[in-house]
Amino acid sequence: xxxQNPKKAIQGTCSDALTQKVNAIxxxxxxxxxxxxxxxxxxxxxxxxxxxxxxxxxxxxxxxxVEYLIKNNSNNKTQxxxxxxxxxxxxxxxxxxxxxxxxxxxxxxxxxxxxQKIKFIQSSQLLSGxxxxxxxxxxxxxxxxxxxxxxxxxxxxxIKEKVLSCLKQAEFEKExxxxxxxxxxxxxxxxxxxxxxxxxxxxxxxxxxxxxYDLIHPSDxxxxxxxxxxxxxxxxxxxxxxxxxxxxxxIDRLVSCGFTQENVCVDMxxxxxxxxxxxxxxxxxHLELMDxxxxxxxxxxxxxxxxxxxxxxxxxxxxxxxxxK
Numbered sequence: 505x506x507x508q509n510p511k512k513a514i515q516g517t518c519s520d521a522l523t524q525k526v527n528a529i530x531x532x533x534x535x536x537x538x539x540x541x542x543x544x545x546x547x548x549x550x551x552x553x554x555x556x557x558x559x560x561x562x563x564x565x566x567x568x569x570v571e572y573l574i575k576n577n578s579n580n581k582t583q584x585x586x587x588x589x590x591x592x593x594x595x596x597x598x599x600x601x602x603x604x605x606x607x608x609x610x611x612x613x614x615x616x617x618x619x620q621k622i623k624f625i626q627s628s629q630l631l632s633g634x635x636x637x638x639x640x641x642x643x644x645x646x647x648x649x650x651x652x653x654x655x656x657x658x659x660x661x662x663i664k665e666k667v668l669s670c671l672k673q674a675e676f677e678k679e680x681x682x683x684x685x686x687x688x689x690x691x692x693x694x695x696x697x698x699x700x701x702x703x704x705x706x707x708x709x710x711x712x713x714x715x716x717y718d719l720i721h722p723s724d725x726x727x728x729x730x731x732x733x734x735x736x737x738x739x740x741x742x743x744x745x746x747x748x749x750x751x752x753x754x755i756d757r758l759v760s761c762g763f764t765q766e767n768v769c770v771d772m773x774x775x776x777x778x779x780x781x782x783x784x785x786x787x788x789x790h791l792e793l794m795d796x797x798x799x800x801x802x803x804x805x806x807x808x809x810x811x812x813x814x815x816x817x818x819x820x821x822x823x824x825x826x827x828x829k
Contacts, residue, residue, distance in 0.1 A: 511614065513739040514692050518590035518617055521688070523549040524559045532791055533560035538596035541628040542621065553792035554800050560788060561776050562717055565809040566687055567594065568829040569715045573683055574602055576822045582607040583676040585705075587661055588689035589613050591621055595654055599634055608653045610674040612667070615647040615658035622649045622656060661689075662697045664704060671708060681820055682709040686716040688807075694743040699761055706762030710816040713823065714763060717809055718754060720771060722746050726802045754810050763812030766826040773804035779828055 526543050529536050533556055574582050586592060589611035598607065622642060625631045641650040647658040657670045676682060684705055690698050705712055721727045722745045734740040748757055751769040758767055794800065813823050
C-alpha cells in the first residue's frame with residue numbers, strides 16, 4: 505500500500521489529466537493548441553483508446569456547457585471560477601473562440617500547481633500573447649498571476665477563508681452570471697467541505713451555475729475496486745464518494761446548497777450515447793479501434809456530468825428548463 509501525503513496524491517492527478525488530454529489531442533480527438541503549451545516533450549505519455557475517448561467525452565461535456573452559457577449570456581459578462589484548475593487550458597480556448605466576449609476567469613489551485621502553470625504561461629508566446637505586458641501582475645512568490653480578465657491564484661479550497669479572499673481579489677459582480685467548474689474535483693473533498701464551499705458560492709452570487717464532472721456508483725464491484733486501487737496504489741482518498749453515490753444524490757446535494765432552480769445529472773455513458781451528435785460520435789468512434797467495450801461501459805457508468813442552477817434575475821431566462829449540451 506502506498507503511503508503518501510493526501511495533498512501530494514491529489515496534486516499528482518493534475519499530471520494525469522494533462523498527459524491524457526495532450527495524448528487525446530495528438531490522436532486527433534480535439535483541437536487545442538493551448539493545452540500543448542503546458543507540457544514538455546519528455547513528459548508526454550501514450551494512452552489506450554479507451555482513455556483517449558473518455559478524456560474527449562469529459563472535455564466535450566464540460567466545454568459544451570460553458571460555451572453555451574457564454575454564447576447565450578446577453579450581458580456579455582460571464583464570470584468563470586475553475587476549482588482545482590490544474591493545467592486546464594479552458595480560459596485560452598474560450599478566449600480564442602469568443603474574442604469579443606467580456607468574460608473573466610478565476611482559476612484556483614494549490615501553490616505547487618499555480619507556480620508551475622505561471623511558468624508555462626510566461627514562457628509561451630502563444631499563451632502570453634493573450635495579455636498585454638502592462639496588464640499582468642505576478643506576485644513576488646510566483647504563486648499568483650493577475651490580469652484584468654484572468655486570475656490564477658494559490659488556494660487551498662478546503663479553507664473557506666482562503667477561498668473568500670480569492671473571490672474578493674477576483675472582484676466579480678454579485679449579479680453577473682457566475683459559472684463554477686468542478687471537473688473531477690468535489691470527490692477529493694469531505695462532504696462538509698463541499699457543502700461549505702457550494703453554500704458560499706450561492707451566498708456570494710445571485711445567478712450562478714455549477715458544472716461538474718464527478719464519480720458515482722461506489723458500492724458495486726467496479727466502484728469498490730476503483731476505490732481500493734486509488735487508495736493502495738496512488739494514495740488517493742475519495743472522502744465524499746460513498747456519501748454521494750448516484751445521480752439523484754448529486755442533485756440533492758446541490759439543492760441543499762442553494763442550487764434550486766434547475767438541476768440535471770447523467771452518467772457519462774448516457775451522455776455519450778444519447779446526447780452527442782451522431783455525426784460527431786461517428787467521427788470519434790472511427791479515430792481508434794477500441795476493443796474494450798465492456799470496460800468502456802463500466803468506466804463511463806461510474807462518472808457523471810451535471811449542472812445545477814441558482815437564478816434570481818429574469819435576465820437569464822435562457823437557463824430555464826436547462827438541458828445538457
